[in-house]
Amino acid sequence: MNTGYLVLETGEIFEGEWIGSTKEMYGEVVFNTSMTGYQEMMTDPSYAGQILSFCYPLIGNYGLNEQDHESKHIAVSGVILNELCEEPSHFQSSHSFEDQLKEENIPGLKNVDTRALVAAIRKHQTVKGKLVHSKEESHDHLKVLEDPHIPLVDHVSVKEFQTFQKHGPHVVLVDYGYKKSILDALLDKQCRVTIVPYNTPLDKIDELEPDGILLSNGPGDPMKLTSSFSTIRALTEKYPTLGICLGHQLIALAYGAKTVKMPFGHRGGNHPVKDLLSGKVTMTSQNHGYVVVEESVDESIFQIQFRNVNDKSLEGIKHKYLPIQSVQFHPEGHPGPSDTTYIFQQFIDQVVSAGGEKLCGSVTL
Numbered sequence: 001m002n003t004g005y006l007v008l009e010t011g012e013i014f015e016g017e018w019i020g021s022t023k024e025m026y027g028e029v030v031f032n033t034s035m036t037g038y039q040e041m042m043t044d045p046s047y048a049g050q051i052l053s054f055c056y057p058l059i060g061n062y063g064l065n066e067q068d069h070e071s072k073h074i075a076v077s078g079v080i081l082n083e084l085c086e087e088p089s090h091f092q093s094s095h096s097f098e099d100q101l102k103e104e105n106i107p108g109l110k111n112v113d114t115r116a117l118v119a120a121i122r123k124h125q126t127v128k129g130k131l132v133h134s135k136e137e138s139h140d141h142l143k144v145l146e147d148p149h150i151p152l153v154d155h156v157s158v159k160e161f162q163t164f165q166k167h168g169p170h171v172v173l174v175d176y177g178y179k180k181s182i183l184d185a186l187l188d189k190q191c192r193v194t195i196v197p198y199n200t201p202l203d204k205i206d207e208l209e210p211d212g213i214l215l216s217n218g219p220g221d222p223m224k225l226t227s228s229f230s231t232i233r234a235l236t237e238k239y240p241t242l243g244i245c246l247g248h249q250l251i252a253l254a255y256g257a258k259t260v261k262m263p264f265g266h267r268g269g270n271h272p273v274k275d276l277l278s279g280k281v282t283m284t285s286q287n288h289g290y291v292v293v294e295e296s297v298d299e300s301i302f303q304i305q306f307r308n309v310n311d312k313s314l315e316g317i318k319h320k321y322l323p324i325q326s327v328q329f330h331p332e333g334h335p336g337p338s339d340t341t342y343i344f345q346q347f348i349d350q351v352v353s354a355g356g357e358k359l360c361g362s363v364t365l
């Protein structure tokens with residue numbers, strides 16, 4: 001047995017057994033409450049820079065497969081879990097959990113008291129930590145996670161345009177670290193999709209002649225992307241737009257709202273969200289640490305559409321005059337419920353009813 005430790009910046013130390021890559025790793029320590037979907041969580045680029053602790057006590061029992069990666073690689077910096085199943089059983093399983101960690105050079109700890117760890121994170125609200133081989137490792141060495149000059153998004157966004165499908169309404173997916181399930185949802189609705197790097201200038205996106213824009217999810221603090229706000233604002237004024245998670249936060253910021261770091265975020269597959277327009281409550285998949293401050297949203301322009309039933313935080317806004325909608329939760333699920341996939345259909349309906357006609361200049365605010 002190879003003992004390893006998670007040293008928190010608060011000084012607390014959690015002991016476990018080392019798994020995966022032997023490299024030591026630091027990151028913000030976060031937890032996800034989903035009972036399934038460890039493969040989708042680990043490969044969701046929004047977790048870049050974070051050490052993910054799974055609340056569900058048994059991980060690895062159905063292995064990892066070739067279909068369910070949300071991006072090409074594991075995105076988390078490290079994993080923490082309680083019991084690891086070493087002999088997965090599932091007809092699609094191609095790798096065991098630990099083999100995948102080793103193959104992708106990601107470290108982890110098993111047999112950790114994850115309940116105590118979650119209690120510590122909830123107490124401290126936001127906490128960084130480091131996976132180390134020796135307990136004596138000082139927590140003073142914890143490095144700052146995000147380089148102030150290079151947003152985490154820069155590490156996960158595509159570097160070149162990528163096009164999928166030849167026909168259908170043309171959606172430009174601005175990639176801040178998109179999950180494959182978002183692309184799949186668009187392709188499923190028969191869209192032509194061009195994925196573009198997060199910092200693509202407005203004129204280059206215009207040249208693609210999009211019928212709609214989707215601003216993706218992504219890692220880190222949305223305020224690291226202030227240089228993109230004017231482009232985002234211009235895009236939303238020209239084309240029907242859907243923002244998901246980070247994309248939602250960026251739309252709100254581009255229109256002058258504010259974001260704050262939440263106490264310990266929402267990461268799980270059963271977050272109830274109320275649609276204030278229909279009165280309906282749905283279960284949603286979530287993974288975010290920041291949130292848009294409701295009071296900072298200009299309600300002469302935006303309707304507050306979704307609110308979290310548990311903590312009443314803002315979960316989505318809808319522009320009153322333009323076809324702009326944005327949601328803090330993940331309508332694509334994966335992992336988690338698919339109750340809100342109708343958001344994609346609403347978006348496509350808006351794209352189609354705009355008929356590819358550019359809205360530029362057609363609305364005076």
Ligand SMILES: NC(=O)CC[C@H](N)C(=O)O
Nearest residue numbers: 217218220245246289290
């Ligand atoms: N899934 C996401 O897009 C996360 C958005 C942002 N990085 C946050 O943590 O709030």
